[in-house]
Amino acid sequence: WQPRTKQPxxxxxxxxxxxxxxxxxAFGGSAKGQKxxxxxxxPGWPCLRGSDGNPITMRVVFLEGAFITLNPAAxxxxxxxxxxxxxxxxxxxxxxxxxxxxxxxxxxxxIGAFMNQVLKDMGVNVIALTKxxxxxAAKAAKTGSSFTxxxxxxxxxxxxxxxxxxxxxxxxxxxxTFTTPIDSDVFTLYTTMNPAAVKNDFDxxxxxxxxxxxxxxxxxLLAIFVIAAVVVVRIVEGPTxxxxxxxxxxxxxxHHCRGSPTVKAALxxxxxxxxxIWTAAMAFLGGEDYFLxxxxxxxxxxxxxxxxxxxFVHVNTYTGNLAAFYVNNNQVQLGLVASLKDIKTANGxxxxxxxxxxxxxxxxxxxxxxDSQVVLMDSYGSMLERLHEGGCMGAxxxxxxRRIFISGANATFNVCxxxxxxxxxxxxxxxxxxxxTFNLNPATCGGQCKxxxxxxxxxxxxxxxxxxxxxxxxLPVRTELEPWVSSAMVRAHTGGNLSMLQNREILAPNPVxxxxxxxxxxxxxxDKLSGTFLICGGFVALGLLLHFLMxxxxxxHRARGWHRRGEGAAA
Numbered sequence: 001w002q003p004r005t006k007q008p009x010x011x012x013x014x015x016x017x018x019x020x021x022x023x024x025x026a027f028g029g030s031a032k033g034q035k036x037x038x039x040x041x042x043p044g045w046p047c048l049r050g051s052d053g054n055p056i057t058m059r060v061v062f063l064e065g066a067f068i069t070l071n072p073a074a075x076x077x078x079x080x081x082x083x084x085x086x087x088x089x090x091x092x093x094x095x096x097x098x099x100x101x102x103x104x105x106x107x108x109x110x111i112g113a114f115m116n117q118v119l120k121d122m123g124v125n126v127i128a129l130t131k132x133x134x135x136x137a138a139k140a141a142k143t144g145s146s147f148t149x150x151x152x153x154x155x156x157x158x159x160x161x162x163x164x165x166x167x168x169x170x171x172x173x174x175x176x177t178f179t180t181p182i183d184s185d186v187f188t189l190y191t192t193m194n195p196a197a198v199k200n201d202f203d204x205x206x207x208x209x210x211x212x213x214x215x216x217x218x219x220x221l222l223a224i225f226v227i228a229a230v231v232v233v234r235i236v237e238g239p240t241x242x243x244x245x246x247x248x249x250x251x252x253x254x255h256h257c258r259g260s261p262t263v264k265a266a267l268x269x270x271x272x273x274x275x276x277i278w279t280a281a282m283a284f285l286g287g288e289d290y291f292l293x294x295x296x297x298x299x300x301x302x303x304x305x306x307x308x309x310x311x312f313v314h315v316n317t318y319t320g321n322l323a324a325f326y327v328n329n330n331q332v333q334l335g336l337v338a339s340l341k342d343i344k345t346a347n348g349x350x351x352x353x354x355x356x357x358x359x360x361x362x363x364x365x366x367x368x369x370x371d372s373q374v375v376l377m378d379s380y381g382s383m384l385e386r387l388h389e390g391g392c393m394g395a396x397x398x399x400x401x402r403r404i405f406i407s408g409a410n411a412t413f414n415v416c417x418x419x420x421x422x423x424x425x426x427x428x429x430x431x432x433x434x435x436x437t438f439n440l441n442p443a444t445c446g447g448q449c450k451x452x453x454x455x456x457x458x459x460x461x462x463x464x465x466x467x468x469x470x471x472x473x474x475l476p477v478r479t480e481l482e483p484w485v486s487s488a489m490v491r492a493h494t495g496g497n498l499s500m501l502q503n504r505e506i507l508a509p510n511p512v513x514x515x516x517x518x519x520x521x522x523x524x525x526x527d528k529l530s531g532t533f534l535i536c537g538g539f540v541a542l543g544l545l546l547h548f549l550m551x552x553x554x555x556x557h558r559a560r561g562w563h564r565r566g567e568g569a570a571a
Contacts, residue, residue: 057125058481061133061150062106063164064090066411067404067506069115070108074099091131091146103128106163110505111182111473114498115163118488129159143171144378145355151175151476160478161485167471171358177479180486181472183498188402189461191335191394192387193517334517335459337393340466344368348393349375351383356396359471367465378425380405381413381438384455386424396466400506408510409440409453456514 050056062069066087077099078085090100099105103126107116119126131146138153150162154176167185168178211219337343343350350369352360354376364374375392377383380401387395397406405411414426418433428435439445442452477485492498 055123055125057127058119058160059127059129059158060103060119060161060163061129061131061153061159062090062112063131063147063150063162064088065109065164067400067509068109068165069106069112069163071100071105071112072108073102073105093132096130096132100130100132101128108505110498110501111163111165113501113505114182114492115475117497118485118492121491122484122488147355148172154476154478157478160481162476164475165473166475167355167359168474169355169359169471172476176476177482178474179477179482180489181474182489183473183502185398185400185471185473187396187398187466187469187471189340189394189463189466190384190387190397190402190406190458191337191461192390193457193459194333194336196333335461338461339463340364340367340369340394343373343393346393347373349373349391351375351377351387351392351395353380353383353396353398354378356469356471360396360469363465363469378427379413381411382415382424382426384458385415385438387458388455391424394461396469402460403507403510403512405440406455406458407512407514407516409442409456409513410510412437412439412441412444414438453514457517459517 062071064070064087070087071090074090074097075085077097078089078095081097089095090097103119104116106112106128131150134149135153135156135158137156138149138158141149141152143149143152147162147164147166148171150159150164151166151172152175153159154162166172166178172178214222337346337348340350342348344367350364350373352374357374357376361371365371375386377386380397383392383395384397384405386392414435414437416424416426416428416433417436418428418430421428421430421433423429426435438451438454439449440451440454442449445452475485
C-alpha cells in the first residue's frame with residue numbers, strides 16, 4: 001500500500017485509522033462509537049455486522065472499464081445469446097443481462113478483482129449496481145464525467161461505494177469521503193514525431209546533398225578562381241613543349257594534322273587549356289604536386305601560393321562544414337516539443353483528460369499555460385486521436401493508458417468524426433453525428449485495420465512538471481463505512497495481491513508491440529553520400545567510354561589505311 005503524495009495529512013489519518021482497526025480486530029476488540037461494530041470476541045475477519053448481528057448490506061456501483069473493472073460472466077452470457085458484447089453494455093438498461101447485477105461476477109480487471117476480494121473479506125452482502133442505476137439527481141449533476149456522477153450518488157446517500165479507477169480530485173473530495181489509496185497514477189507527456197526526425201523516402205534531390213555545405217555562389221567563385229590561377233600560370237610559363245607531354249588530342253593530330261601546322265598549333269593550345277584545368281582541379285582535390293612541379297618561375301610560384309592558400313582554406317572549410325552539416329541534420333529533436341514550456345512558447349494546445357482539470361489547473365497556471373490552451377477530452381482514445389491528428393501539441397497520459405493505447409496497441413474506442421463537431425469527443429454533441437470506431441489491435445481489428453498500431457509513433461517527452469503530477473486511485477465511499485473499507489483494503493495490500501492482479505489483468509494481456517521511437521542515428525547514411533557515388537561512378541564510366549571510343553577510332557582508322565593500301569597495290 002502506497003500513501004498518496006497529495007494531501008499527506010488526510011492520507012496519514014486514513015492510514016492510522018485503518019491500522020488501528022486492524023489491531024483492534026486482531027485482539028478481539030470492538031469499535032466503540034461506530035455505527036457498525038464487530039461482535040465482542042470476534043477473532044478477526046470477516047466481522048462487520050449491523051446492530052442486529054447480521055452482515056450489513058452495501059450498495060456498490062461497478063463502473064465497467066477494459067482491464068480495470070470487468071464482469072466476465074455477463075460477457076459470456078451475452079455471447080452465448082449470439083450477441084457481441086461491448087464493454088459498457090452492463091451500463092445500458094436495454095442491453096444489460098441479469099449477470100450484470102451479481103456481485104460475485106465483478107471479479108475481472110485489476111481493480112474489480114481487488115475489490116471483489118476486499119468486499120468478500122468484509123463479509124458484507126453486496127447489491128451490485130451499474131451506471132444504469134444512477135439516480136435522477138446524479139444524472140442531472142453538472143459534470144461531464146460518469147465517474148463524478150457516481151460520487152454525487154454517494155453524497156446523496158443512494159450508493160455506499162463506487163468501484164472503478166477513480167482519482168480523488170479536489171472537485172470529488174468536496175462531495176464525499178474517499179478510501180485509502182489503492183495505488184498511484186503517474187503521468188507522461190506525449191507528443192507527435194518531429195517531421196524533421198522522420199526519415200524521408202529517397203528522391204533525386206539527395207544526389208546534390210554533398211554540395212549543400214557551400215552556397216551556389218561560393219561554388220561559382222571557386223571555379224572562377226581556380227581557372228584564373230591556371231591562366232596566370234600558363235601565361236607565365238608559356239606554352240608547353242609538345243615533345244615533353246602526351247597530347248590529349250594526339251590521335252587527331254597524328255592521323256589528320258601532320259601536314260597542317262596551323263591546326264596542330266591550335267589543338268596544342270587547346271590541349272594546354274584543358275590540361276591546365278585538369279591540373280588545377282586535381283590540385284583542389286589533393287593532387288597539387290604535379291601542378292607545383294610545373295611552376296618553375298617565381299611569378300607562377302607566387303600564383304601557386306595564392307592557389308595553395310585558396311585550396312587549403314576551402315578544402316578544410318568544406319570538410320568541416322560537410323561533417324557539421326550531416327551531424328546537425330541527424331541530431332534533430334525527436335518529438336514535436338521537448339517540454340511543456342515549448343507548448344507555452346508556441347501558444348499551442350495541451351490535451352488533457354477532463355477529470356484531471358481541477359487537479360492540474362494550478363500547476364499549469366504557474367507554468368504560464370493559459371486555460372484557453374488546455375483542451376479537455378472525455379476519453380483517452382479521443383484525446384490521443386486528437387493529438388495524432390495535430391489538434392494538440394502534447395497530451396498527458398497515465399501509466400496504464402500508455403501500455404494499453406500506445407505501447408500495447410490493444411484498445412478499441414469511439415471518436416466523433418463529424419466535420420461539424422469541433423470537440424471530437426467519444427460521442428457527438430448532435431446525436432445523429434458520425435461516430436467512428438477505432439481498433440488499435442492488428443489481431444482483432446477486422447474492418448478497422450487502418451487504425452492498427454495508430455499511436456506507435458507518439459513520442460514520450462521527459463518533463464519535470466508532468467512527472468510531479470500524481471493522482472491516487474481511491475474509491476468514493478459512505479463516510480461511516482470508510483474506516484472499515486480502508487482497513488480491508490490495507491489487509492489485501494499486505495498480502496501482495498495488488499501487484500499480482502495488475503500483472504495478470506492489465507500488463508500480461510497487453511504485451512509491448514510498439515517500442516518507443518528512437519532518435520535518428522548520427523551516422524552518415526548512403527542516401528546522404530549518394531551524390532558522391534553518382535558523380536565518381538559517372539566519371540569512371542565516362543573514362544571507360546572515352547577509352548573504348550578511342551580504341552574504336554584507332555581500329556577504324558587502321559582498317560581504312562589497310563583498305564587504301566590494298567587499293568594502291570591493286571592499281
